[in-house]
Amino acid sequence: MANNGIVTKAKSYVKDFFAHWNVPYEGRYIPNKEVAAYGFGGMGVHLATVVISAVGLSASNLLVGSCIGLKPTHLYYMLVIANIIGISFTMFRSYIMDNIKSPMGKFRPFLKWMGLPSVLSACLFVWMPYEVMTYNQKAATVLVLYLVINIFSPFYTDSFGMLIQVMSPDSDERTDVMSISQIIYSLAPSITNFAIPFLAGLTGGLTDIRTYRIIYPAISLLGLLLAFPVYKYTNERIIKPKSKENEIRFFDAIRSVAKNKYFWITSVAGWIGFLEMSYYVILQWTFVYAYPEKEKLLGVANTIIGNGALWAMMAAPFLIRKIGKRKLLISCNVTNIILLAVLFFTYHNVYLVIAIFYINNFVLVLGNIYNPGIQADMRDYQQYITGERIDGMFGVVGLIGTFLGYFTGSVVPFLQEKCGLKDNYDVLYDATIRDNLFKTMIIASVIGATLNVIPYFFYDLTEKKHRGITYVLRIRAMFDDYSAGCLDDDELVRAMNIITDIKGILGKQPVEISKDELKAARALPKNTPEEKAARSEAIKNAKNKINELKIRNENIELAPFVLAELDKFSTVQFQKQVENAKYILDNEDTDLNIILQEINAKISSMPKPATKEEKLILSDLKKLAKEIKYAIKTQQKFFAGGVAEPDENAIENAQNLPTNTLKETIDRKLAVKKAIKDRSNYRHAVKPYTDAKRLLIQQEAYNCMDVLEERYNLIQAQTVTA
Helix, strand or coil: CHHHHHHHHHHHHHHHHHHCCCCCCCCCCCCHHHHHHHHHHHHHHHHHCHHHHCCCCCCCCCHHHHHCCCCHHHHHHHHHHHHHHHHHHHHHHHHHHHHCCCCCCCCHHHHHHCHHHHHHHHHHHHCCCHHHCCHHHHHHHHHHHHHHHHHHHHHHHHHHHHHHHHCCCCHHHHHHHHHHHHHHHCHHHHHHHHHHHHHHHHCCCCCCHHHHHHHHHHHHHHHHHHCHHHHHCCCCCCCCCCCCCCCCCHHHHHHHHCCCHHHHHHHHHHHHCCCHHHHHHHHHHHHHHHCHHHHHHHHHHHHHHHHHHHHHHHHHHHHHHHHHHHHHHHHHHHHHHHHHHHHHHHCCCHHHHHHHHHHHHHHHHHHHHHHHHHHHHHHHHHHHHHCCCCCCHHHHHCHHHHHHHHHHCCHHHHHHHHCCCCCCHHHHHCHHHHHHHHHHHHHHHHHHHHHHHHHHHHCCCCHHHHHHHHHHHHHHHHHHHHHHCCCCHHHHHHHHHHHHHHHHHCCCCCCCCCCHHHHHHHCCCCCCHHHHHHHHHHHHHHHHHHHHHHHHHHHHHHHHHHHHHHCHHHCHHHHHHHHHHHHHHHCCCCCHHHHHHHHHHHHHHCCCCCCHHHHHHHHHHHHHHHHHHHHHHHHHHHCCCCCCCCCCCHHHHHHCCCCCCHHHHHHHHHHHHHHHHHHHHHHHHCHHHHHHHHHHHHHHHHCCHHHHHHHHHHHHHHHHHC
């Protein structure tokens, strides 16, 4: 009987799963087909990057350290050079990602096209004849090919990581999908961590370069084939007006990202916590150098440790809902500090090392779930404060960390050399040197972990606050698309549902959430399959009711914030913005210098701001003056004979030029570059006018709320009838 109940429940779950294979659950965005595609395709992505991840410029990397034999300090110098050269790669990559115009979206095209060149460049790296090279030749070859790999591979790996951030605008759904997907695609590293040390026995071990020439490339090429679903069967869902072009000027994007306080909090945490992962070499070096006769068991240890990831991925959605991403992050960091302190006294015992790494892996994998969530929330906040959807440019501003890394990155190699590790890695077989190095790395990690957690005490982008931001973004997108005449019924219904719900609870008080119903459900009998089913259903209903009340209470607190968006044109701040916009358009034929004088006069005549609204008005005026100055400068530099709009087909015409010869190819590239630059210069030259028009159009749309409500009510009535 019990088995029949289990079978019945399993059949029910399977039926429900496939019922939502192509259609998402109510209130969600991602159907199960895409969850499976991201998870199983992610296995392929992780397998494809096996040979890429084997290449690194640090002493802890067995390939360049033990196999090729480069010194730790030389590897650090090479890494600095690679980072300096790589700055241009990062800037180019970020710009391309933020401005790509593809029906596949922002990230999926790179998952489709960048995997193969990434793997092939890494295969070339491992197959170079280092055995017959001099030391300098080895170093030069490693550096050049490392740069080649990093032209392609970040497109591939970053796109996979950022894809989950745009598959759904719902933070909880992103967390759930990330958790489920990681359970699936984490099988890939679990398999490779177990199998590679065993397979390495056939090619001479992990310190033999034949392992990296045969085993690693074979796995990666297989992974490329398995990665197919992740770009074929997923979709990107960014809350932005369909009418808005996805085109962001490079330096404007940088200035915009620099204003995001959450970017600085998360970035500073990483910059000052650079030592946190110093201890991670201990596990591998323990098996390779302390117990070389047990090197093959490293795969078993990796598999056991990797099991902690499974439980972390299952627990992450529950923990995030229970305490939030910020509190979970802080808890994980504190736990990591405690584990490292214990490791300092127990690293001699390989079984205790495995146990500590197991718990530590649980903690780290939780970060794999909440960190993408934090990054996605941060990007939604960026769109809320600036109106632009920016993803790639966060990496460009993050290059500040690269410059800091020139100084901080030398600390670990310096410590390793001070402990006796230079160009001969065989010294690690000496217990005295190895123990001294392990203790030093653990102390460094404790310092890094402590510094890493401090900035997050200033992070206040809670799940509730993020939900309010997504509500506002959806409302803005509705009005913008209505103005452009491209508002579809689904977008209208989603936005109006938010407005209707928020208006319905405005002014109401949060209710106390009681768990009595849940306790009563759990106390129900469960002796027969029928009783178990009834009890399970009662528990499910009680939990859903608690969750609904929790969201309702949060929405009561968010109601003033959301409705302020609807009423913004009735505030003095926006009335002043509209007044300035009308002045600019009424004087469209007037010299911008005269308009600038008028705006500066308004700034000068304003009394010292006393209220928040007065400060906002002054800030708006200063921002407007700055934009007019830039427009004047652009006109003087590029439109001395008068501002004339470039041919709207110029870019397309340039892209269609022939490329039969080298000269034609160069001419086409220059023509495309010129057309893009001309269009960009024109936009900046007339930006005060286009912004003014956009604001007045937006005001007109916000005043058409009654029209949208009428259309919404008609759709709802038709749905009920159907």
